Structures are given as C-alpha cells and as structure tokens.
Amino acid sequence: MSNPDVVPAGRLRTMRRAAWASIVANAVIVVTGGAVRLTASGLGCPTWPKCTSTSFTPEAHLHGIIEFGNRLLTYVLVAIAIWAFVAAWRTARRDLRKIAFLAALGIPVQAVLGGITVLTGLTWWVVGAHMILSMILIGLSVLLLHRTYSTSAPRRGPAVVLAWIVLAAAALVIVLGVVVTGAGPHAGDADVPRSGLDTLQVSQLHADAVFLYIGLTVGLLLLLLATGAPRASVRAAWWLIGVQLAQAVIGFVQYFTGVPEVLVGAHMAGTTMVAGWTTWLLLQVRQPPREPRGDEPVQDLAATTSA
Structure with missing residues (x-):
C-alpha cells in the first residue's frame, strides 16, 4: 500500500x-x-x-x-x-x-x-x-x-476572516442575481409566470450588494499588500477585482439596454468566473500553495483540516 x-x-x-x-x-x-x-x-x-x-x-x-x-x-x-x-x-x-x-x-x-x-x-x-x-x-x-498545490497548514488572521466575508458577499450577490432573474424576462418559456417582485427594486438591491462585494475585495487587496502577503494571494485578488469590474459593466449595460439575450448569457458566464475566482482567492489567502517537485512528500491535509 x-x-x-x-x-x-x-x-x-x-x-x-x-x-x-x-x-x-x-x-x-x-x-x-x-x-x-x-x-x-x-x-x-x-x-x-x-x-x-x-x-x-x-x-x-x-x-x-x-x-x-x-x-x-x-x-x-x-x-x-x-x-x-x-x-x-x-x-x-x-x-x-x-x-x-x-x-x-x-x-x-x-x-x-x-x-x-x-x-x-x-x-x-x-x-x-x-x-x-x-x-x-x-x-x-x-x-x-x-x-x-497546497501543502501548508491553514493560516489564520484578519486577512483570512476578510476573505471569508468576501466569499459570503459573493454568495449574496449570486442569490440576489437569481432573485432579479426571477422577476425579469427570459423565464425559459413564454407561459411561465414570474416572481411578481418589483424589477427595479430587486435590481437596485443586487447592485448595492455588488458595490459591497467589490469594496470588500479592494479592502482585502489593500490588507494583503500592507501585510506583505504572498504574491499568489495578491495576484488572485487583482484577478478577482478585474472579473468583478467586467461583470459589473455587463450587468449595468444589460439592465439599461433591456436585458438582451447575448448580454444575459455573458453575465451568466461571468457569474461562473465570480464563483471560481472568489473561491480561489479565499484558498490562496488561507493556504498559499506551492508546486510540489518530483515525488517530494505532500502533506495529507485531511489530518490538519477538513475539506
């Protein structure tokens, strides 16, 4: 064995x-x-x-x-x-x-x-x-x-806490995006009823959550820079901010142009990137990885942390 x-x-x-x-x-x-x-x-x-x-x-x-x-x-x-x-x-x-x-x-x-x-x-x-x-x-x-990639024990500290908060903000943004979708057009079939919620109000709430999400990520980036965090963590934060800004632009343009199908599809694709990059940022902050070489020992992380 x-x-x-x-x-x-x-x-x-x-x-x-x-x-x-x-x-x-x-x-x-x-x-x-x-x-x-x-x-x-x-x-x-x-x-x-x-x-x-x-x-x-x-x-x-x-x-x-x-x-x-x-x-x-x-x-x-x-x-x-x-x-x-x-x-x-x-x-x-x-x-x-x-x-x-x-x-x-x-x-x-x-x-x-x-x-x-x-x-x-x-x-x-x-x-x-x-x-x-x-x-x-x-x-x-x-x-x-x-x-x-990760062979290090999980870190603790303000940056890790803030990274978890950023992930929670991303989850809030995604859930509110679902609510906006339920109130808007493109139901999947012409005869499907919508949620009945006011589209303007739920869209505004979604936009507010997006601003919070981006602001928290910028705050995390500044904290990483101030504390001399590993470059991989800082790089992940920059990438996430880029994804957030691109997604925000698509969201605003689709709203003010009557939610055309092409932009809605692009926004959905962007949501997958938001989920993936936010998760990656948290993991990079919590456990900065390094590339194992050859057959060097790799720590069994299940012994130190849960999946």
Whole structure:
C-alpha cells in the first residue's frame, strides 16, 4: 500500500487535469442552461427523465433539441466526476478523495433538481436553486484543484476572516442575481409566470450588494499588500477585482439596454468566473500553495483540516 504522504508528480498532474475539466464542464453547463432559458426552450422536453411522454429523445423541433442537448451534457459531467474521483483515489490523499466524492455526488443531485425544474413548470426559485448548485460545484472543483498545490497548514488572521466575508458577499450577490432573474424576462418559456417582485427594486438591491462585494475585495487587496502577503494571494485578488469590474459593466449595460439575450448569457458566464475566482482567492489567502517537485512528500491535509 502506498504512503499517503507521498504523491507521485504524474498522479498530481492527472488530478489537476481532472479538476480543471470539472471546473470548465460545470461552467459550460451553466452557459448552455442559460441558452435553454434565453431561447425559451426550458420546456422543449416537457417531462423528466424522458424528454416526451413516450421517448427519451426530443421531437424534431428546435426547442426540444436545445433542451435535450443540455441534458446530454450531464453525461459529460458524470464522466469527468468519475475521472476526478479515480484520480483522487490514486493519490491516496483523504482530503482529495473527500472533495472529489462531494463534487461527484453533486452531479446526480443536479440532474434530479433539473428534473424538478421541468416538472414544476420552470418555477423561478427552483431554476435559481439549479443555478446556485452549479456555483457550489464550481467552488468544490476549484477547491479540488487548489488542494493539489497546497501543502501548508491553514493560516489564520484578519486577512483570512476578510476573505471569508468576501466569499459570503459573493454568495449574496449570486442569490440576489437569481432573485432579479426571477422577476425579469427570459423565464425559459413564454407561459411561465414570474416572481411578481418589483424589477427595479430587486435590481437596485443586487447592485448595492455588488458595490459591497467589490469594496470588500479592494479592502482585502489593500490588507494583503500592507501585510506583505504572498504574491499568489495578491495576484488572485487583482484577478478577482478585474472579473468583478467586467461583470459589473455587463450587468449595468444589460439592465439599461433591456436585458438582451447575448448580454444575459455573458453575465451568466461571468457569474461562473465570480464563483471560481472568489473561491480561489479565499484558498490562496488561507493556504498559499506551492508546486510540489518530483515525488517530494505532500502533506495529507485531511489530518490538519477538513475539506
């Protein structure tokens, strides 16, 4: 039996590739799910798990093909999740196995939630839960990637606390974005009712949360610079601020131009980057990583911290 404190470099590289694949695949399915909603194809397959009452495949119409294509991507996610779990198992590191298992478990949960979304007629908050779960899976995949680099014990201090607050602010922004979506157009089908909330008010609340989120991130960057934090942490903060500003610009432009489909899709893609980079920043601040060389010992982090 292999020593769990020693991970061959080749197995770590495989683990990283699987983690990257999981990040990309979960982001892609968010974008394609957005395409389903923005083309009013949400009920292109009106039932679940079958596409129609008699068949698993759609009828020959565009909405059905778009929705069915998005469903097929679930199998890609399953394959990647299996790959990641096998790769994690081969490293013999308990922390990687635990994270990979949780990420894999999220895929069937996501599929069932997608089915509930269809069976409930695209109820806005169920659709929103579907989106939020994707953000969680992206976060887990980023955590999996980071753990292949990190060999240090978790840090404590004001910067770590502030990084957690930044993550909480990001979660608030994403949830409020879901609420805004539930009040606006692009429901996924022309006959789907909206939440009934005032679009202007919830959009303003969402914008306020965005300003708070960006302000907290800038504060974290200044704190990292003032305390001489590792360059990787500072670099992650700069990257996140860039993503935030780009996302904010898209959000404001889409609002004042009547939420055109292309910009809404871009905003959804940006949300996956917000989730991923915010998670990465927290992890960089909490456990600055270094690249293992060769077959050098790699600490089994499960012994010092939970996944």
